[in-house]
Amino acid sequence: MKSDLDLDTLTSPEATFNFHRHEPPLRSIDFAELMPSRSIRMALGSVFADLSGFTAYVDACILTGRIAEMTANLHVIRGELAACARDDFAARKVRFIGDCLHALIAVGTRTATEPAATVDAAVMLTGGLRSSFELCRGMLPGLGMMGIAIGAEYGETPISRIGIRGERSVRCASSKAVSSSEALQSDLTGRQTALGLVALANASAAVRTHFGRGPVEDLDHTQAERLVSPGRNASPARPAAVSSGLLISQGAAASGAVRERGSGRHA
């Protein structure tokens, strides 16, 4: 025993878990440091990107003896998607499950995740992944019929490592958000991207409007940027934002309508 923590851990009738937050970006998460008792738990975006039509492509490759090409393509696509998530969007890849990438992304501070910004970042990540995949499809042979189905959801998620440190450990990020994002992508075609209900509820108005009617088709990085970036999302049917300064000055002009008591500290 080296510390009180060890003593408590040994004497407590229940396992002791100390969750902590990881200051975004999540790229810097080191799974080797995440033993179960020191897991991360925070609100984040969970993104599942599944290669659609990959099984048919594998079957075709086996039948035609192009196994080497198939293996090379899989590794290139995996590497490209992982690099895109890590380097372009500062997200953290949890793992590949066959031809499916699971990645986590968050925007915020050491103390709080910013929900709307995180959902925006998740949307940008989905667009980036699709663009990267399209790049692969254009450059690699035999991928003409394949697509990528991407689901994203937002929510509190614990991140941990199960098993001993090293190659044999299992990276674990398991939550309702993860299940939802995985379930979402399983219902999509290779051209579609979808957001979960919680992500929609926390999304900025532009994203919510765009995804509110269901999965969006062919949302690549350019479209995602247009959706998330300011100035390009104003729809003529939608009321424009009114300046807070205008409302404050109008409120000041109407001060006679409210008799305030107390310190007036509130605003």
Place this chain on the structure above:
Amino acid sequence: MPEPTSPRWRAAVEQVRGRLRDILDVEPTPLDARALAAYHHRFRIASGWRILVDFGEREPRQIDVLIPDGFPSSRPQFGLVERPPFLTWPHIERDGSLCLLANMSEIDPDDPVGVVERLLGKSCALVEDLLDGAMIERDFRDEFLTYWRYDRNAADGRLTSILALGQPSRRISVWQAPNIRLLGETEVQVTDWLRNRYGPDAVRRSCLERGLLLWLDRPLLPAEYPRTARDVLWLAGKCGGDAPALFADLVSERQDNLIVALVAEGRFGPGIVSAAIPTPRDPRRSRGRSAAPLFDGFRSSHLPDVVLARRYLGTNKVLRDEPMRADAAWIHGRGHDPRTVRLMSSTVTILGCGSVGAPVAVALAQAGVGRLNLVDHDELSWANVGRHPLGAASVRSNKAEALAAKLRSDYPHSRFEAFPVMAQAMLAHHSSALDESHLLVSAMGDWRGESRLNDWHCARGRSMPVVYGWTEAHAAAGHAVAIVGDGGCLRCGLGRTGVPDFEVSTWPTAAGTTLEEPACGAHYQPYGPVELGFITSLVSQVALDGLLGKLTRSSHRIYAARRPFVVELGGRWSDDWVHEYPTQFEGGVVVDRLWPSKHCASCCT
């Protein structure tokens, strides 16, 4: 959208909708039932709109304008849709509604548009301040009781504090009983309070435990609220000084439950919250067995204190609660009345606990006088009940004893002692109680007693003020005379049989000024409790002035009722009153006048 509740509601809502349309240039987006239901039911939100507001960020934020069903008499509410998690920003409740106005603020119900505009402006100003960030920590600390209340996980209403909220960190006494958990400075204070409040049989020593008061340098932020026993230990360490050692001592006493009061100075005075640490228990073991894992591996009597502290102060959850303050400073002025300290250390003896003396006693107890001696030999009768603070339950009880019992129960932090004797006996046999008093109040209305008291007072060199109070017929006027060291004594202003030299009212026929029961010598003054209220307030006011050192010379304060009241009962103003106060002919006034100094027999002896 719910059904509009009235034509007025509909008209007001329509005006607001029109104004929002003017501001936005498009029709405001109405809130659906689901969005309305997201707000707390206490607001009774019936309708609303969501508007986009640009705060200079990358994306605009949405503010909900929420119309309650009592609008425009009830305040509209405002909710922030895009917000960080609860308790990250102050002034935003769990449902996102914004705290914009203090509880006593009022709105103009005839200007619904102006009200909405004003509060919408305040909402935007609040969000701008929150985005700026400077106010966040400041307001969390300044108003920490509110945010602690939001986050507490225990609130059974039993926890009560009579602690003086001040430095340093110290040990305290805790009374743990099913009906109340009381935090006090010492065992004596706690048991005295309980005896006063619940009677002498309420106190059982087995309920007394020890606790700790931690004085924090500054109020806690929500992120610092203790979740586990270890967090409380960390707070004790942060307090420094004796706090860690006191905490270790407390743990070594092996109580079932440790209560730690956390006290800090907020913007408007100190506040108290509490964290209770239960004994760690193993839920897998059957109830009633050992309190493992506290003693695992050790016999209970051989558990080293260091190990005990580590086990006790581990990861077991604490119960965060907020005690109700019942300390004198809080009861008498919510901690902001500078008179309370002086009054609480004062002793007042009230001679005569009838229809004047008893209300004065109650008023002084409410004002915060720490100790009252109540003197009266008489029993309460049914005829007294109509104008006496004691009611039917005290009939046939001694007035002084019954009043003391009532006041003890109502103000258990103060001391009340009853002397069921006549004033003369009090002067003869209990003069030490009078000597210890800082002020005497005589409401006997009895010249024999008051003349004896005046002689006693003069013989003592008039070392403390004595306030004499009486009423004229029908309570048409009341008098409060304060006799102090300088100026005349009581007898200087009264005749040889106790008739005042100066009276306000006069009654053409003596009949009617006193009435008589159908019994020999059973006279009484006819007046009701309402008229009497002015006079008991007058006497209480002068008594308070005496306690606070505002009386430097013997003085006389007079209340004169309204003239129509006097005329209606067949009276009129006396010539003395008209001559001395010609401008006060209509009455309904309180006046001060000098009490005469004649160097009478009492003064000169």
